[in-house]
Amino acid sequence: MTTTHSTTSASSAGPAMPLIFERSVPGSRATDLPPLDVPAGAIPAGLAAAEPPALPEVGQLDLVRHYSHLAARNFSVDANFYPLGSCTMKYNPKINEAAAAMPAFTGLHPLQDDADAQGALKVLHDTRLWLAEIAGLDEVSLQPCAGAHGEYAALKVIRAYFNDPQGGNQPQRRTVLAPETAHGTNPASCTMCGANVAKVPCVNGMVDLEALRGMVNNETAALMITNPNTAGLFDSTITEIARILHDAGALLYLDGANMNAIVGVSRPGDFGVDIMHYNTHKTFSTPHGCGGPGAGPIAVRKFLAPYLPVPQVERRGEPGKHSYFLDQDRPKSIGKVRSFHGQFGVLLRCWTYIAACGPEGLRNMSQHAVLNANYLAARLSGRFEMPYFDHRQGRFCAHEFVTVPRTLLARGVTLVDIAKRLIDYGIHPPTMHWPVHDCLMVEPTETEGKATLDRFIEVMNKIADEIEREPALLKEAPQEAPVGRLDEVAAARTPVLTAALRR
Numbered sequence: 001m002t003t004t005h006s007t008t009s010a011s012s013a014g015p016a017m018p019l020i021f022e023r024s025v026p027g028s029r030a031t032d033l034p035p036l037d038v039p040a041g042a043i044p045a046g047l048a049a050a051e052p053p054a055l056p057e058v059g060q061l062d063l064v065r066h067y068s069h070l071a072a073r074n075f076s077v078d079a080n081f082y083p084l085g086s087c088t089m090k091y092n093p094k095i096n097e098a099a100a101a102m103p104a105f106t107g108l109h110p111l112q113d114d115a116d117a118q119g120a121l122k123v124l125h126d127t128r129l130w131l132a133e134i135a136g137l138d139e140v141s142l143q144p145c146a147g148a149h150g151e152y153a154a155l156k157v158i159r160a161y162f163n164d165p166q167g168g169n170q171p172q173r174r175t176v177l178a179p180e181t182a183h184g185t186n187p188a189s190c191t192m193c194g195a196n197v198a199k200v201p202c203v204n205g206m207v208d209l210e211a212l213r214g215m216v217n218n219e220t221a222a223l224m225i226t227n228p229n230t231a232g233l234f235d236s237t238i239t240e241i242a243r244i245l246h247d248a249g250a251l252l253y254l255d256g257a258n259m260n261a262i263v264g265v266s267r268p269g270d271f272g273v274d275i276m277h278y279n280t281h282k283t284f285s286t287p288h289g290c291g292g293p294g295a296g297p298i299a300v301r302k303f304l305a306p307y308l309p310v311p312q313v314e315r316r317g318e319p320g321k322h323s324y325f326l327d328q329d330r331p332k333s334i335g336k337v338r339s340f341h342g343q344f345g346v347l348l349r350c351w352t353y354i355a356a357c358g359p360e361g362l363r364n365m366s367q368h369a370v371l372n373a374n375y376l377a378a379r380l381s382g383r384f385e386m387p388y389f390d391h392r393q394g395r396f397c398a399h400e401f402v403t404v405p406r407t408l409l410a411r412g413v414t415l416v417d418i419a420k421r422l423i424d425y426g427i428h429p430p431t432m433h434w435p436v437h438d439c440l441m442v443e444p445t446e447t448e449g450k451a452t453l454d455r456f457i458e459v460m461n462k463i464a465d466e467i468e469r470e471p472a473l474l475k476e477a478p479q480e481a482p483v484g485r486l487d488e489v490a491a492a493r494t495p496v497l498t499a500a501l502r503r
């Protein structure tokens, strides 16, 4: 034990934890089921299993302990500071969970008649209108179920528009431009949609306007841009970028993963965006991590609305006597991109968060996200070099910042060493090596108070001291997590899933 600040779940990891299969005692049950009311012989003999499935048999208390132990070993935003850049790992207010657990919602069947599901449809309709208003755009589809899925659906919409003789009518526009700092999902979505991707160079983290001018032509469908961008900077030339695209007959697509910095402050539609996606699991506090769940609604200008996925939630009738319905009659739609209505449970949490915050609260959220990031960057910039940030020169960041700690790395430690050492101090490592090599990208989010930010600064400075005096400490980190330094490649290629964790 070398640290005094180990407050993580790691220190409560405790002794070896048996697998649930090892806890199994034949005949044990966690719940009593009602008597079987399926008549004998109802299942054709050929379809009935000869043996019961090989499930663990445990009592309720053993079951609760199993999951409680697992939960205690988890590194989570509810237990730990989680400054994972570009992921917006903010606190998920528990009111969201209360709303999503309401029996009136959980008991709905997705094929229920519209008349029986008016409340759920209203939630979707409100969410649609609110997200359109926040974007400064005209119509929203809630169907995509992740940011990357939103990109895919949006690129399909753009393709449908240019292929439509009554629409864009320029089917040759099949190239999508993306800055070299783009998130990996951007080029991946383009490839999945059959678009050619061309990389636009950046200067000082911003799009190189001259290069962009030289690249747009009558085969350009769109530029996909993230703003604030992946270097944590708001690209102030965005209206000029929009003009370059529009003058060439192409569209501007916004990757809205960084909306947390600008909600209620600036609207993509106002700075020239034609189509964008949200990541509700980032900006609007619906829980995420490890790949799901999520929602990636897309917002578009009016001329793109006919191509949005079906169905669309609509409202009819006079105010006071109105009702909600699912409009299937959209002949130019790209079709469905998801079963039923998207991730309803996630969208319901998004609705709850927006309703609870209100317009002032949402603006406050973004302002504090930006304030917190600038506070950290300003206080860390003495020892951790920041390529894009210098508050003394008026170069501020948005809701996250990038550090390339060259001086510290020159002492023979790696970014992984720093990241693993943070785990010993109970802090989730920031994003690494993205958007530039050898960087850490830190995003504190608005929900952290000053005491937590100060503790992070203290820990980062302590790690910098350790690198200068005792770098071997970092090579052995993490020492206080349930597992030490993993061979991640071997863990992925030859996972051992049947032996208990023995540390």
Ligand SMILES: *Cc1c(COP(=O)(O)O)cnc(C)c1O
Pocket: 086, 087, 146, 147, 148, 149, 183, 185, 186, 226, 230, 255, 257, 258, 279, 294, 296
């Ligand atoms: C998170 C992220 C995405 C992908 O979003 P998912 O919801 O994880 O699919 C795309 N672009 C950027 C900039 C991101 O940070």
